[in-house]
Amino acid sequence: MYKMLIAEQEEEYIEIISEYTSQPAKGIEVVGYPKSGSEVLRLVSELTPDILIISVALQGISGLEVVRRLRKHNSEISIIMLSEYDYYDFIRESINYGVADYLLKPVKKNDLIHVLDRVLDELRQRDLFKEEMRTDKRIRSQIYEFADYSFIYSFLWNGKMDGEIKRYQSLFNLGNRGYVLNLEIVSLGAECVLSMEKDKSILYQTIKDILSDKHVCVVGPVIGNRIIIYISESTQEENYKEHIQLANKLCAEMKRCLNMEVKIGVGNTKKLEAIHDSYEEAIKSLRYKEKGNVIHVNDVLFNSASHNDYITVENKMLQSIKYGKDESLDLFSEILDMLKPLNIDARKNKLFELLVLACHEARMQGENEADNLNYYDFLREVENASWKEVEEKVYRHFEYIIKAIRTSRSDRKSDVVKEALQYINEHFQGELTLDDVSNYVGVTPQHFSKIFKEETGFNYVEWLTNLRIEKAKEYLMEGNKTIKEICYLVGHNDPNYFSRLFKKTVGKSPSEFIKLDKEGLSNSH
Template identity: 25%
Template sequence: MLKLMIVDDEQLEREGLQAILQSGIQGLTIEQALTFMPDLVLMDIKMPGISGLEAIELMKRTNPTAKFIMVTAFETFDYARQALKLGVSDYLLKPSKASEIVAVVRKVIEELLRERELLESIRQERQTLHRFMPLIESDVVTGLLYDHVQEIHIEEMLAMLGGDTTKEAFVMLVILGDCQPEAAYAAMKAKVRQLGCGWVGAMAGRQVPIVVFRQLGTTFRAQAASLVQQLLKTQQRMIGTDGFIGVGSPYPSLYDIRHSFREALLATADVTLPARHLLYMDLDVRGPQRHSHDMRRDEKDLVEWIRLGQWEELRASMNALVDAGERRGASLVQCGQSLLEHLWIVYRTAIELGADAERPMFSFQAGQYYQLRAEASCVLDSLIASLAAHRGKLEPDMIGQIKQYIIEHVKEEISLETIAQRVQLSPYYISKIFKEQLGINYIDFLTECRIDKAKSLMLDPQLSMKEITFEVGYNDPNYFSKVFKKVCGCSPSEYRKMVFR
């Protein structure tokens, strides 16, 4: 119900307007008290005390959404100009016909209702976005670190998070210790959200990646040290006293952030350090550096060998690294660092594929090349055993199971983590196979399933559009309408009309 106030120093004018509006417009409550916060005010200009224009200015301070219509016998440009400056919706001259008064008030009421609908739609969209934000954040980090989400989807999700692909950022990798992992994960997400410094990715095993945005006015080392200390304070309560944090270097674009992630992984190679954290830039990585295209080529080869189960090629590549280091006289530290980088690629791929692999680390400091070769071979054998065991467990129609699960649960809020728990695979692996085998992101597949189900439900004339919205997993009819129009090129109502022609 809308509330309308009539402000006029003439009782006859007030009563006349009240009678006209109550008979001409239904649903109005007409009040004459300032404490009632009216939706619409009919205001006279010339009155004893303050003028109508001054009254509007005062009322707008406490009730900025109220609409005003000036009702006056003074037809002067100066009054009209001041009224427009105050945002008055319309201007009525005394005397006006009853039909003219009703028409003007009805027009302003329609404008008021449209604005209310728009504000309510915005409020509901914000609520929906706020509810899905943690899932979006986790999926964005997964896509950025593992490069398994198509660029267009990353762009869309970054827009929802307010992210900038050109913003400088780095990765911190938290290794959970003797703690409850779920509680630790929740504590970290709350802490990072409180600080407003980055995004927390999905937990894989006992590892949690955090994309941290560079802070203006402070050095990278100072920012990293501050955040590490704050997380370590949380760690003592939640993450466990034997947890560890590896920190990668900053990169100028989010599309390069996976390099920082790899560095953060390498920085956690030795989690026995008393400081409980290490920056990659503090590792001893002196010596000949490989070009980035060589590293990408090596990584591509390793991933392909793992996918095909070509374990001997993996072993040969590791032995070649040791041989090359020994030939050029590299230190054992440098050679060991190169080996660990290769092993981390194998480990990361194993985790993506859903294997239950252990983090690669050397159990002792090798004093000879043959010792380093034997230690690296032992770590690689452990990784290969995990990969081989996992390959043997995979169902032949695993992607079909995932698709069926999504189809049967379109009404629910489904995330990568939900699906991963269902089929006992990692979120990263699921994201990867969707892109490789279906050619689309799982979010798009879920959307397609929901839209297909909505089309089917629209064939039932007894179902309202609001009921259909809830049946296909959306909580806001306006948001559902936008998604439907984006996918189908027309609104749900237009589609339904075409069906029943």
């Protein structure tokens, strides 16, 4: 919907324009009929119209002077001037100020309509171009994000360096050395509007914005509550003080921008081909997070793990595997570090034992793909393998087991709840009560309420509210609908109630959320 101001006093022209704008297909809303030049300036500032139809002869400040002042601060508003003056200087000056057209009175109805059609078409073309540009930027941002994730997966976790270094150095403009930050999200403040599951790209871009002003960095995906960040270095020296300062800055900015409390482990600078060592150091550092928000590997002393320490971490890992949690991989890495004092055969034996225990936990969760693991084949594969190869194979098996457990837990939802969730997703835009959904799936409301809470962890109203709020956030981030329109699109009938509910759920009002998203996009470009 385009907004129009009509600064014209002759009823004949007001009627023509009103008749034109009353057509729904035009998508124009008249937001004011100012009579004086000063009133035009005030309303343009307050209402930000897209189209201004203005007469040269206004009360007080002339229409031409109004246009001159507007163009100092507003280059986008489309202006149509109506004038009794057939003066060359007037026409030339208005053209210099970028008016869409200068029409001499008396204006024929068809001429005015033709100009309005042209201006409206230009506005639509402009908005289409802007949307295409935004889409292009989003696509480019997604490509860079995917490339960052690929680097982290390949180099830090899988250690696959051969033939890849030069390509990534060229792509990211990386130096030959760098170090790793292991960022752990400790808590989300009450004012935090981000969802850890659904707003990962915003989190990724925020970290890039904080670090990229002076550093070349690669930011990994959110895994559980951890994010791995690689910082490229151009010097050969270990700059401990600068690394600590950068990590402290990141902690402070995450708190300020997103209201997130984070802790960061810092590894030493390594050659690019040995960056996995810096990653392991950053992981180790966070085991000592009680020392502060930023912990450098050089500030902690690693002692040999006791048997009790090992058993504690092993139990935590198996418990995490049971529920398919991402942190189980971090705990597995911690166990690998604990096993280093042992000889390679003893380490292999321990890893095989862990693999059997992990598969047992998977089978206890019900039938899943982890049942297909062939222990005999695995033993043959690692018999003569190096320790690095063994680590990689076992790590991949653990990833496979965790994925299988997640899939199994997801598939165990009852058919009734699955059918209900599908129905809710398809009908949340309208009035949708618990009775409506329970009738659809053919069970009593009491029984449905009980099994829905058991299998989703939410009661029906909480689930529907969260779904509608998440959909509203998506519409708000698209930026092409009003808050009122979004209110109706997500199944609410009262915009004031919707805004209160949004603020209660998200921590910010819809307008505040839009502002945060726009600031994020502006910073990213």
